[in-house]
Amino acid sequence: MIQFALPFPAIDPVLFAVGPFAVRWYALAYIAGLLIGWQLARYLVSRPALWGGTSPMQPNDLDDALFWATFGVILGGRTGYVLFYNLPFFLEHPDEIVKLWHGGMSFHGGLAGTLVALVLFARARGIRVFSLLDVAGVVAPIGLLFGRLANFINGELWGRPADVPWAMVFPTGGDVPRHPSQLYEAGLEGLALFIAMLIAVRMGALKRPGLAAGLFGIGYGIGRIVGEFFREPDPQLGFLMFGSTMGMLLSIPLVLAGAGLVIYALRRPVP
Template identity: 65%
Template sequence: MPIAALPFPNFDPVLISIGPFAIRWYALAYIFGILLGWVYARYLIKRERLWGGPAPLTVTDFDDYIVWVTLGIVLGGRIGYVLFYNPAHFAAHPLEIFQVWTGGMSFHGGFVGCVLAVVLFARQRGISILSLGDLTCAAGPIGLFLGRIANFINGELWGRPTDVPWAFIFPGGGPLPRHPSQLYEAALEGLLLFCILAFAIRLGALKRPGLVVGLFAIVYALARSFSELFREPDAQLGFLWGGMTMGMLLSIPLFIAGIGFVVYALRRPPLGSKPA
């Protein structure tokens, strides 16, 4: 390994601290991810041509839904992390489960939380479960991008040792230069996924309920699995069956479910189509 590496920016994970209260970059990533996703979803709802007519839900419906999906993201993400990534530690220190501000969230757990929020809210409001899921997934990459940037700022979830010229020596990551895998994930799970879904929506994906959900699951699973090739496995887990990581294993059922959603959506008549 070379001695030379890019110096890691001296970020303070706390943006503003006032007495006992602190505003962290990690929290801001969640807040702005939800707010920007909310704005984007409202934009999509108002564009009737994307739906082949009026959207199957209103802007007001989505406004009310935001509280539900926020709880789904936070609770699902935290519970998923506790169960999938460090159950022994939290069993020994149960009060730390509630210390969300210290970090430790699972995308796959947050995804399950979002699914529950979508199903419960849609049934309570009497709107399309799949269309609400499509909107949620269309906006999701915004939060994923900001979340991975926050991981980089925090100097956490770093990559494996490497000799590439853009390697960083992360605080707490030892003396070896490492892949900035957080930035790889931000690019793939955030920017690339958003662009693919936006292009699909432009081609009419929202007219086929469930198609955006399926595409999101497939592309995310592939992007996450590829990024895991460069990301250091969690110390308490290491490599699992066949040299795979937990992120890879959890992406397998997500990928399979995504294929199922795509097949189902393409076999159904699109919204706004006239019966034969």
């Protein structure tokens, strides 16, 4: 018997279409996250006081960094999904790897791809690597917020069965009320983390290279682990060791790396 559940808001995943060309909410979320994050990043580097008197880069540097970051997100996100979430399928169907419109992106892979891209960009431009990563850490929650909201609109990545008053029956989740875990993650990894990062900036985090990037790693990792307790594991993987999920296991190293970066940043003298 179906328990009481809120009706799922049936929002068309396609915002609008012109002939064969369709604009989807998911793609729009990526674009909005990148563009809004880019504008905020330009604002941050144009305020020398936030950096202790001298900004380590110019706003125009971020115009090119946006291209590098976009490439890193797409390439890394797809590679991470292929390797960690569905490798047997892609080994049997290698042509599906490039079909991004079929879905399948990994945040941890996208993070790794963006990290590599930004490090290469910073070295090519002579920019302090940790400072560029700090900027990325402050603005990244914006993209996470939009991305999780798009997951909700698409009715994907839904949560585990639940009897809470706000449980929903998702179109592809069977007739069982489930946690709207996409909204939980939007709140934790997106809105709450973004507010925390802005508070850190206000308290002088950008004056210590690596501190904001480390705080982001800790905040996202913890938020993702908490969210995974409510999210249904990917069906091809299920639960892993000790009842964990792939998202949890990939987040643990991120938390540890973030903590190490915070300790490193706090122990070094302010430039």
